[in-house]
Amino acid sequence: DAILLDSYSNGHAINYSDLYNALREKRICAAGLDVRDVNRTHPFKTNLSALNNCYYFPFKECNHTWDMRSAASESVARAVVSALRLGRNSEQEER
Numbered sequence: 009d010a011i012l013l014d015s016y017s018n019g020h021a022i023n024y025s026d027l028y029n030a031l032r033e034k035r036i037c038a039a040g041l042d043v044r045d046v047n048r049t050h051p052f053k054t055n056l057s058a059l060n061n062c063y064y065f066p067f068k069e070c071n072h073t074w075d076m077r078s079a080a081s082e083s084v085a086r087a088v089v090s091a092l093r094l095g096r097n098s099e100q101e102e103r
Contacts, residue, residue: 031062037061039062040062040065041062041064
């Protein structure tokens with residue numbers, strides 16, 4: 009099993025010690041921590057980061073630059089694909 013945790017989830021506490029032990033002992037196969045501030049000190053962050061089955065994901069709202077780049081990239085990719093399709097259709101009509 010794998011889990012995704014919001015480290016700011018409405019005041020509910022995460023027992024990082026238990027999480028670390030469960031990951032280390034493979035009782036949980038993998039965990040992702042959804043964090044709003046990746047530079048903030050989290051309990052057990054050093055220990056959890058040392059595990060190869062624990063990942064930190066930046067919170068979407070704080071990662072607006074990436075979201076904007078992703079949206080722009082998608083728009084450009086769609087335009088390129090559309091242009092290529094139009095070009096292919098023109099070539100076929102010319103034949």
